[in-house]
Amino acid sequence: MVEIAEVAVSAAELKLGAGPVAGAGVTLSHAGPPARYSLRARDAKVLSDVIGRALPGKIGDQTDGVICLGPDEFYAILPEGTVLPRGEGLAVSVTDVSSRALGLVLEGPAAISVLASGCPLDLASMKVGRATRTVFETVEIVVWRESEERWHVEVWRSFATWLWNAFVAAMPGAHG
Amino acid sequence: MLLIHCPYCEEARPEVEFVYGGEAHIARPVDPSTYSDEQWEEFLYIRSNPRGRHHERWRHTHGCGRFFNAVRDTVTDVFETTYKAGEARK
Numbered sequence: 001m002v003e004i005a006e007v008a009v010s011a012a013e014l015k016l017g018a019g020p021v022a023g024a025g026v027t028l029s030h031a032g033p034p035a036r037y038s039l040r041a042r043d044a045k046v047l048s049d050v051i052g053r054a055l056p057g058k059i060g061d062q063t064d065g066v067i068c069l070g071p072d073e074f075y076a077i078l079p080e081g082t083v084l085p086r087g088e089g090l091a092v093s094v095t096d097v098s099s100r101a102l103g104l105v106l107e108g109p110a111a112i113s114v115l116a117s118g119c120p121l122d123l124a125s126m127k128v129g130r131a132t133r134t135v136f137e138t139v140e141i142v143v144w145r146e147s148e149e150r151w152h153v154e155v156w157r158s159f160a161t162w163l164w165n166a167f168v169a170a171m172p173g174a175h176g
Numbered sequence: 177m178l179l180i181h182c183p184y185c186e187e188a189r190p191e192v193e194f195v196y197g198g199e200a201h202i203a204r205p206v207d208p209s210t211y212s213d214e215q216w217e218e219f220l221y222i223r224s225n226p227r228g229r230h231h232e233r234w235r236h237t238h239g240c241g242r243f244f245n246a247v248r249d250t251v252t253d254v255f256e257t258t259y260k261a262g263e264a265r266k
């Protein structure tokens with residue numbers, strides 16, 4: 001008969017950590033609750049006028065928390081409580097998605113290697129200030145390199161617990 | 177891991193961010209009701225399936241989200257080129 005070993009941690013045992021977790025050369029923490037917007041428009045100029053902000057011109061660029069994800073798609077991570085005009089009647093979509101995702105922050109000289117444990121991007125050549133949608137293992141994330149050693153990771157809520165624990169598991173010397 | 181050049185992101189990106197979308201440049205009939213069963217079958221199911229250069233659609237699902245076209249060699253798996261949707265067959 002085949003013996004089936006117990007898995008080390010079951011899904012039910014996974015908990016989303018609350019406070020910062022420290023490992024060797026890296027800390028994991030929550031980014032706090034910002035206002036998040038999904039912004040769509042074929043004509044970026046119209047959208048820019050509606051929300052009264054400059055938009056990054058190139059995919060992967062970021063301007064004051066507004067990330068260009070695709071040719072007609074932007075994602076804004078703005079201070080909590082920010083309300084953007086909806087541009088009713090215009091060919092734009094301005095949607096509050098604040099509750100859709102959580103923001104996690106990996107910071108420190110070893111942060112890049114924690115992220116690289118599951119993200120296939122060439123993170124070392126990603127310039128500070130750039131941001132993009134990508135994956136961590138099979139989970140879709142948005143990665144924003146806020147500074148040389150500070151990485152902001154947006155993840156949909158239902159994946160956040162798993163991602164938190166995957167990060168902790170990849171952090172040298174850390175315990176969730 | 178394969179790297180695929182996305183013509184929208186203008187970057188080589190890891191294969192796992194992409195989803196394959198079947199053969200490219202197959203236009204949906206404007207008026208399907210005028211099609212015979214054989215013609216409709218041809219449109220729905222019959223593909224060129226070449227050994228070598230293959231024109232195919234890909235979507236940068238976990239990136240910019242866009243569909244685009246690629247020429248890939250089905251023997252070597254080498255991507256010859258990629259180009260934006262709507263551009264002429266390369």
Ligand SMILES: [Zn+2]
Pocket residue numbers: 182183184185186236239240241242
């Ligand atoms: Zn792309």
